[in-house]
Amino acid sequence: MAEGPGDPAGDRDVEVRQLRRLFRIFGATQCRDRSPVYEALSEGVADDDGLLDLLMSTPRDQRRPSLLFAAVNLLLASDPGSALAGYYPVRGGRRPVDDRLMPAFAAFCAEHRDELGRLLRTGSTQTNEIRRCVALRLGLDHVRRRWPGPLALVEAGASAGLNLLVDRYRYRVGGQEASAAGASPVLITCEVRGGSPHERILGPVPEITSRRGIDRHPVDLADPGARAWLEAFVWPERLDDLAVLRGAIDLAVSSATVTVAPGDATTDTARLIGELPGREPVVVFTASLLSYLDFDARAAFAAQLRQAAARRPVAWVFAEAPGLVATTDGLIVPEGSLARRNSRYLIGASLRGSGHRDDALLALADPYLRWLAPARHRTDDFAWLPTDADTG
Ligand SMILES: C[S@@+](CC[C@H](N)C(=O)[O-])C[C@H]1O[C@@H](n2cnc3c(N)ncnc32)[C@H](O)[C@@H]1O
Structure with a gap:
């Protein structure tokens, strides 16, 4: 009998095809110009039936390129002499991508199949991109100009809560450097396109009275395994990112001022804000959260912000995909192409207090905040920013 939709084998074929496509898209959109190793491996995995079989044996929502690559990267730490490690600068490798990379990857996965399978079944995708503090600083500056004085910070x-240490890092933005933290060991760099918002990003950071995070799967930095897992999400060539991440982790552990509670942003944010001491305004930062929330969950998160703002001024500062911002809580995103530029992040702020609401778009940026283009006015559609900048 022919296989077709509804047949288990037919469904499986469809899922395998989708998986191949997912890896090819990941390679072409996320890795191109950023990671030659992952770009080549994404194509290689898409063509490797054995690896696709391994992924198919894991729960559907665990079949993600970033998870496979992080799991392999983690295992490389205990096998630094392997041929594969030779291609990973973060594991001490120096070999350029060549046609032996994919065979080395497939052989490594086969050799570590059981452990890899376990990581793929149980691991959660866990990243903490500290460069997004540049977006937070832009947002804090916007809030400071409207609500001068101390602020409480919630993410x-x-x-792992590393963005909550926004005022403990050094910054070099558009070639200019500023430090709110004296001799911070952590330097965050960001290029500026089409403007010079240095004074807005590098200006004074308001006094932060408390720092609290909430996450469905908080990373416990005191656990060496959790720390190694977080580090494994750094891409093979990004030695600079690894150094920044490690510096920020050390700072967080030694300062012990950051707490991230387990909880769901769509149900627990208002309660968390309600528990904060004091009456000063609260800045709620989200970066790369909305992509985890469907339409209803985004509406629920917005309702949490409204509920909290009924008791105390709340400013939502975000760095999120424009199309998701446009469909969350009626936020101002100009009609037109901006809402489709979802390979970029829109940075903005929405201030709510005493029945008033004041929304502003502040910048369009690379999702990893390697560059940022400051808005020319509060409802800028960024049509002036050439789309070729979208490839960089
Ligand atoms: C891509 S990470 C970004 C982390 C951090 N904001 C940053 O920019 O580096 C997204 C985080 O959101 C968390 N998350 C996803 N859905 C959530 C929810 N409904 N409530 C709370 N946290 C959630 C994930 O566990 C993950 O830690």
């Missing part, structure tokens, strides 16, 4: 979807 929803905080991961």
Whole structure:
């Protein structure tokens, strides 16, 4: 009998095809110009039936390129002499991508199949991109100009909570450097396109009275295994990112001022804000959270912000895909192409207090905040920013 939709084997074929496509898209959109190793491996995995079989044996929502690559990267730490490690600068490798990379990857996965399978079944995708503090600083500056004085800081979807240490890092933005933290060991760099918002990003950071995060799967930095897992999400060539991440982790552990509670942003944000001491305004930061939330969950998160703002001024500062911002809580995103530029992040702020609401778009940026283009006015559609910048 022919296989077709509804047949288990037919469904499986469809899922395998989707998986191949997912890896090819990941390679072409996420890795091109950023990671030659992952770009080549994404194509290689898409063509490797054995690896696709391994992925098919894991729950559907665990079949993600970033998870496979992080799991392999983690295992490489205990096998630094392997041929594969030779291609990973973060594991001490120096070999350029060549046609032996994919065979080395497939052989490594076969050799570590059981452990890899376990990581793929149980691991959660866990990243903490500290460069996004540049977006937070832009947002804090916007809030500071409207609500001068101390602020409480909350991050929803905080991961390890490293963005909550926004005022403890050094910054070099558009070639200019500023430090709110004296001799911070952590330097965050960001290029500026089409403007010079240095004073807005590198200006004074308001006094932060408390720092609290909430996450469905908080990373416990005191656990060496959790720390190694977080580090494994750094891409093979990004030695600079690894150094920044490690510096920020050390700072967080030694300062012990950051707490990230387990919880769901769509149900627990208002309660968390309600528990904060004081009456000063609260800045709620989200970065790369909305992509985890469907339409209803985004509406629920917005309702949490409204509920909290009924009791105390709340400013939502975000760095999120424009199309998701446009479909969350009626936020101002100009009609037109901006809402489709979802390979970029829109940075903005929405201030709510005493029945008033004040929304502004502040910048369009690379999702990893390697560059940022400041808005020319509060409802800028960024049509002036050439789309070729979208490839960089
Ligand atoms: C891509 S990470 C971004 C982490 C951090 N905001 C950053 O920019 O580096 C997204 C985080 O959101 C968390 N998350 C996803 N859905 C959530 C929810 N409904 N409530 C709380 N956290 C959530 C994930 O566990 C993950 O740590």
